[in-house]
Amino acid sequence: MRFGHFDDQHREYVIERPDTPLPWINYLGNEAYFGIISNTAGGYSFYKDARLRRLTRYRYNNAPLDMGGRYIYLRDDDPHLSGSFDTLRTTPRTWSPSWMPVRRSLDSYECRHGMGYTTIKSELAGIESQTRYFIPLGDNLEIWELTLTNRRSETADLSVFSAVEFALWDANDDATNFQRNYSVGEVEVDCSSSAGGEGVIYHKTEYRERRDHFAYLACSEPLAGFDTDRGAFLGPYRGWDAPQAVEAGQLSGSIAHGWQPIGAQHVKVRLKAGEQKKVIFILGYHENPKDAKFDPPDSQTINKCTVLPIIARYLNADEVEKAFVALRKYWDGLLGKFTVNTPDVHTDRMVNIWNAYQVVITFNMSRSASYFESGIGRGMGFRDSNQDLLGFMHLIPERARERILDLAATQLPTGGAYHQYQPLTKRGNNDVGGNFNDDPLWLVLSVAAYLKETGDWSILDEAVPYDNVPGTEKPLHEHLQRSIQYTLDRLGPHRLPLIGRADWNDCLNLNCFSDTPGQSFQTTTNKEGKVAESVFIAGLFVLAAKEMAVLVESHQSNVEGTPQTFDLQPSTFYLNAASEMEKVVWAAGWDGDWFRRAYDDFGHVLGSKENDEGRIFIEPQGICVMAGLGMEDGRAEKALNSVAEHLATPHGIVLHQPGFTRYYLHLGEISTYPAGYKENAGIFCHTNPWIMIAETMIGRGDKALDYYLRINPSAREELSDVHRCEPYVYAQMIAGKDAPAHGEAKNSWLTGTAAWNYVAITQWILGIQPTYDGLQVAPVIPSAWDGFEAVRNYRGVRYEIKVERRGPGNSIQLEVDGLPIAGTVVPFPPQGTKQVGVLVIVK
Numbered sequence: 142m143r144f145g146h147f148d149d150q151h152r153e154y155v156i157e158r159p160d161t162p163l164p165w166i167n168y169l170g171n172e173a174y175f176g177i178i179s180n181t182a183g184g185y186s187f188y189k190d191a192r193l194r195r196l197t198r199y200r201y202n203n204a205p206l207d208m209g210g211r212y213i214y215l216r217d218d219d220p221h222l223s224g225s226f227d228t229l230r231t232t233p234r235t236w237s238p239s240w241m242p243v244r245r246s247l248d249s250y251e252c253r254h255g256m257g258y259t260t261i262k263s264e265l266a267g268i269e270s271q272t273r274y275f276i277p278l279g280d281n282l283e284i285w286e287l288t289l290t291n292r293r294s295e296t297a298d299l300s301v302f303s304a305v306e307f308a309l310w311d312a313n314d315d316a317t318n319f320q321r322n323y324s325v326g327e328v329e330v331d332c333s334s335s336a337g338g339e340g341v342i343y344h345k346t347e348y349r350e351r352r353d354h355f356a357y358l359a360c361s362e363p364l365a366g367f368d369t370d371r372g373a374f375l376g377p378y379r380g381w382d383a384p385q386a387v388e389a390g391q392l393s394g395s396i397a398h399g400w401q402p403i404g405a406q407h408v409k410v411r412l413k414a415g416e417q418k419k420v421i422f423i424l425g426y427h428e429n430p431k432d433a434k435f436d437p438p439d440s441q442t443i444n445k446c447t448v449l450p451i452i453a454r455y456l457n458a459d460e461v462e463k464a465f466v467a468l469r470k471y472w473d474g475l476l477g478k479f480t481v482n483t484p485d486v487h488t489d490r491m492v493n494i495w496n497a498y499q500v501v502i503t504f505n506m507s508r509s510a511s512y513f514e515s516g517i518g519r520g521m522g523f524r525d526s527n528q529d530l531l532g533f534m535h536l537i538p539e540r541a542r543e544r545i546l547d548l549a550a551t552q553l554p555t556g557g558a559y560h561q562y563q564p565l566t567k568r569g570n571n572d573v574g575g576n577f578n579d580d581p582l583w584l585v586l587s588v589a590a591y592l593k594e595t596g597d598w599s600i601l602d603e604a605v606p607y608d609n610v611p612g613t614e615k616p617l618h619e620h621l622q623r624s625i626q627y628t629l630d631r632l633g634p635h636r637l638p639l640i641g642r643a644d645w646n647d648c649l650n651l652n653c654f655s656d657t658p659g660q661s662f663q664t665t666t667n668k669e670g671k672v673a674e675s676v677f678i679a680g681l682f683v684l685a686a687k688e689m690a691v692l693v694e695s696h697q698s699n700v701e702g703t704p705q706t707f708d709l710q711p712s713t714f715y716l717n718a719a720s721e722m723e724k725v726v727w728a729a730g731w732d733g734d735w736f737r738r739a740y741d742d743f744g745h746v747l748g749s750k751e752n753d754e755g756r757i758f759i760e761p762q763g764i765c766v767m768a769g770l771g772m773e774d775g776r777a778e779k780a781l782n783s784v785a786e787h788l789a790t791p792h793g794i795v796l797h798q799p800g801f802t803r804y805y806l807h808l809g810e811i812s813t814y815p816a817g818y819k820e821n822a823g824i825f826c827h828t829n830p831w832i833m834i835a836e837t838m839i840g841r842g843d844k845a846l847d848y849y850l851r852i853n854p855s856a857r858e859e860l861s862d863v864h865r866c867e868p869y870v871y872a873q874m875i876a877g878k879d880a881p882a883h884g885e886a887k888n889s890w891l892t893g894t895a896a897w898n899y900v901a902i903t904q905w906i907l908g909i910q911p912t913y914d915g916l917q918v919a920p921v922i923p924s925a926w927d928g929f930e931a932v933r934n935y936r937g938v939r940y941e942i943k944v945e946r947r948g949p950g951n952s953i954q955l956e957v958d959g960l961p962i963a964g965t966v967v968p969f970p971p972q973g974t975k976q977v978g979v980l981v982i983v984k
């Protein structure tokens with residue numbers, strides 16, 4: 142069953158009814174001011190950091206779902222109507238054009254989530270309304286552009302109300318520290334018409350003291366009234382579904398002192414039959430210089446001289462339209478960098494639109510704010526952001542560069558890493574644990590991907606501190622060396638890497654031994670951890686060390702004269718390290734038919750035929766084959782066949798089998814989840830593309846695309862009642878075969894699944910992959926595909942690629958601008974070349 146449809150031409154998903162199984166959300170914002178918005182206008186906004194600079198309130202885990210948003214109420218002011226929020230009335234008095242929060246049935250409803258904007262359109266009793274929500278590029282504000290049309294045959298007198306509930310900046314404190322909160326809230330309402338800011342509501346809690354920022358809500362029309370105190374607006378014991386002031390058609394001009402500051406505005410609109418009118422609301426964030434906060438300087442009144450011109454600009458409908466067109470152009474530019482035309486609509490749609498879009502969103506948000514991430518739980522993950530970058534490089538390389546340097550600056554002198562940092566401060570912290578021994582290796586992969594995309598070798602010489610401590614700066618290449626060394630310094634009894642708190646699987650906590658209810662597996666460690674080892678990290682190490690070897694070789698051939706302080710070892714060092722580790726994996730990490738997963742603190746194996754539960758895990762099958770293990774002797778194929786046999790389901794590939802049926806003290810959080818969910822044998826989508834990549838490496842394009850489509854959100858659209866999350870983005874998890882809700886997705890949007898699937902489909906299945914020597918084109922496509930076309934912008938050159946299947950296999954013959962070349966890498970064209978045509982014959 143579907144709840145909407147894709148409109149690929151406009152790059153939109155069109156939701157056809159408001160009561161989707163879960164709120165289906167979208168993101169607004171590109172660089173600093175961000176918001177999440179649901180299909181019924183729920184969600185919230187923040188500046189840079191969803192925890193530290195929250196603008197508006199949202200109630201997670203609420204009943205009904207999705208409370209708190211960018212609300213607009215409409216009221217029919219016809220004096221003959223009586224009554225109010227009775228949603229069964231045939232002649233409606235009041236309603237929400239976004240359905241929530243009033244939830245009165247609408248005569249029509251449509252929500253279009255697009256690239257950085259959302260439009261909600263509905264009609265009730267002849268009044269059509271359409272609200273376009275977006276954040277203009279380069280400014281810290283959001284626009285709600287409401288267009289009302291009277292489709293009745295007589296004049297309509299309407300009241301329009303806007304309403305937001307302000308958060309008191311620190312979202313955690315805002316949701317917990319009420320003994321303080323209820324006394325600090327402050328607002329200011331500009332009632333003077335002279336300065337041009339008439340009717341603007343300013344939220345300025347703590348501005349009197351150390352903050353130099355405030356929020357504001359402004360409207361393009363003269364106000365008939367306002368409220369800033371929630372109690373006054375809603376009325377006693379009422380909710381957002383039935384504010385008393387809306388019912389009465391009159392706001393009271395309340396000024397919040399403490400309690401819950403809100404912004405609510407009232408605009409009266411008279412529309413003749415067929416008439417249309419725009420009302421623009423803007424909600425924004427603004428900072429003033431510390432020494433110019435007040436006007437007059439000795440007062441406590443906000444200095445508005447720099448904010449008013451911004452407000453004035455965006456209350457103008459032409460400016461709003463210009464800003465929207467600019468936003469569309471921006472996304473046209475980004476998404477135009479790589480487009481494909483294949484025989485499969487789901488592949489095209491995800492590669493050209495939604496997967497690329499999700500990659501940008503995960504780049505921006507890491508794991509901080511979604512419908513499932515509260516914005517106060519987790520920030521920018523070290524391993525997460527390094528992996529998110531893998532799909533992002535070609536989109537905005539300058540921002541990728543900055544992100545890499547920010548991440549590296551939180552690396553510790555040991556080579557280890559803080560597990561996350563807070564976006565506002567860019568300082569690493571241990572809030573969700575530390576000592577995840579895989580963390581530093583991901584930095585190697587992201588830097589290598591950046592270099593292959595851009596050829597910008599200068600990044601390696603950037604001086605980057607450790608732990609953000611000034612004076613500890615070392616070139617980025619030293620950070621990479623320490624990342625590799627970190628693993629080599631931490632080998633266990635089998636000479637496999639020690640796992641630390643956990644590896645990629647955060648919940649495989651082999652040193653925690655936690656028996657205390659509520660204790661966090663992510664932050665507690667009860668064992669020193671000198672025994673438990675990870676085969677996954679071994680595989681990742683081989684992959685990273687081989688990357689380092691190629692990086693060093695390419696550095697030598699691309700950069701003249703090695704810098705005096707070059708901390709990287711010769712490539713042979715990394716190759717030897719990789720091959721030593723491979724030997725260890727074959728000796729201790731191979732189980733006969735698949736790769737083992739780990740050794741626990743007692744030295745017992747996990748992910749082996751010896752185990753009753755957790756006999757086979759997906760992660761080492763993916764990563765070890767990706768690292769090239771078993772390619773020559775058939776063991777890679779064997780491992781992948783075992784995945785197909787034991788782990789694959791129609792809804793995707795589960796993390797392991799059998800799921801753990803009870804809590805195992807020595808395994809940790811993985812065994813806390815009921816089997817089939819999350820890390821306990823759920824379909825953890827992040828890992829599936831590793832198998833797709835591995836399948837292409839052994840030449841099985843049919844299998845790779847088959848796995849790709851099992852979790853492709855668009856391909857699952859028809860199952861929306863089972864899948865339940867948005868059909869346009871990947872979710873972190875789909876319930877595995879042990880779960881009663883097998884096939885149900887959770888934790889959509891913020892997941893490494895986005896970047897990895899993008900990499901798997903574009904670089905491995907379609908086979909278009911940047912290398913140090915040029916653009917490689919080596920597709921491993923399904924046998925039934927007769928070819929595909931792609932356009933890839935790479936280092937300023939537009940590659941027009943045409944792939945033709947002329948035989949059943951994967952052997953490749955390239956013709957570049959009409960001339961055959963050897964190999965699968967298109968060499969860099971002469972300087973100044975704008976376009977290269979590549980014909981790829983697959984046999």
Ligand code: BGC
Nearest residue numbers: 519573647648663810819820
């Ligand atoms: C989740 C993981 C997550 C970890 C850290 C665990 O409860 O299952 O997926 O990475 O917490 O926040």
Ligand code: NOJ
Nearest residue numbers: 508524525645646647648
């Ligand atoms: C989600 C975390 O963000 C990610 O870092 C981790 O690898 C997976 N969960 C698996 O535990």
